[in-house]
Structure formats: C-alpha cells, structure tokens
Amino acid sequence: MIVVAQLAALAAAAVHLLAFVWETILFRRPSIHRDVFRIPTEDVRPVRMWAFNVGFYNLFLGSGALAGVILWWTGHEAPGRTLVVYTCTFMFLAGIALFASDRMAMSRPRGAGAVGSLCQSVPSLVALVALALA
Numbered sequence: 257m258i259v260v261a262q263l264a265a266l267a268a269a270a271v272h273l274l275a276f277v278w279e280t281i282l283f284r285r286p287s288i289h290r291d292v293f294r295i296p297t298e299d300v301r302p303v304r305m306w307a308f309n310v311g312f313y314n315l316f317l318g319s320g321a322l323a324g325v326i327l328w329w330t331g332h333e334a335p336g337r338t339l340v341v342y343t344c345t346f347m348f349l350a351g352i353a354l355f356a357s358d359r360m361a362m363s364r365p366r367g368a369g370a371v372g373s374l375c376q377s378v379p380s381l382v383a384l385v386a387l388a389l390a
Contacts, residue, residue: 261386262328265321265340268347268379272318275376280311294368317343317350321380341387344380351377 282288283304289295295303320343328336351373358369 257386257390261340261383261390262325264379264383264386265325265344268344268376268383269318269321269325271375271379272314272321272347276311276315276318278311279307279314283307283311293372294364317347321347337387340383344383347380348377348384351375351380 278288278292283293284300286297289300289307290297293307295307320339324336324339324343326336327339330336354369354376355373358364358373359366
C-alpha cells in the first residue's frame with residue numbers, strides 16, 4: 257500500500273504542477289483559458305491575477321507532495337510521510353471546495369469545474385486512503 261500511496265501522491269503532484277503551468281504561464285492561450293478552464297477570452301483580463309495566484313498555490317502543493325515522496329525515498333520516512341499527508345489532505349479538501357463552487361456555479365456554468373475537482377481530489381484521496389490502510 258505504501259507504493260500505491262507514493263504513486264498517487266506523485267500523480268497528485270503532477271496534476272498540481274501542470275495546473276501551475278496552465279494558470280501561470282500559459283493562461284492567455286485560448287486553448288488553455290477557453291478550452292481547459294472554460295473562461296471566455298473577454299474575461300481573461302479580469303481573472304488573470306486570480307489565475308496567476310492560484311497557479312502558484314498549485315505549484316507549492318505539487319512541490320510539497322513531490323518533496324515529501326523524495327524525502328521518503330531517501331530514508332527520511334517521518335518527515336516525508338508527514339509532508340505527503342499534509343499536502344494530499346490540503347489537495348483533497350481544495351478539490352472538495354472546487355466541487356462546491358462548481359455546484360453553485362460561482363464563476364462558470366455549473367459542471368465546468370467537475371473534471372478539475374476530480375483531478376484535484378481523487379489522486380490525493382487515493383494516497384490518503386492507501387496510507388491509512390498501510
């Protein structure tokens with residue numbers, strides 16, 4: 257179960273690192289803001305600062321999970337595992353918040369954030385459950 261937890265944590269990290277690239281570096285591209293995030297081109301300017309900041313939040317979460325797994329692999333089990341649990345719990349809860357905001361259609365049509373919510377919460381939940389069962 258430990259290997260499952262570590263691989264799920266790495267998958268969660270990859271999702272968040274990819275989100276960083278999309279939100280912070282590539283957000284102005286229509287294939288990203290329109291096709292991935294469902295943000296119309298005319299709304300890019302008003303939400304650009306939000307996307308930039310959220311991108312860094314995702315970078316920090318993804319980096320934390322990655323660092324936790326690396327620490328764990330290099331013999332620092334307690335701090336590595338602690339970092340994985342913390343970041344995966346944070347990712348899972350943030351995915352729940354994204355799901356709730358999607359259901360309330362807070363900034364986009366209802367359903368536009370469902371895939372993002374699943375991508376954010378499922379790998380981190382798998383890591384947490386695998387750790388609990390280990």
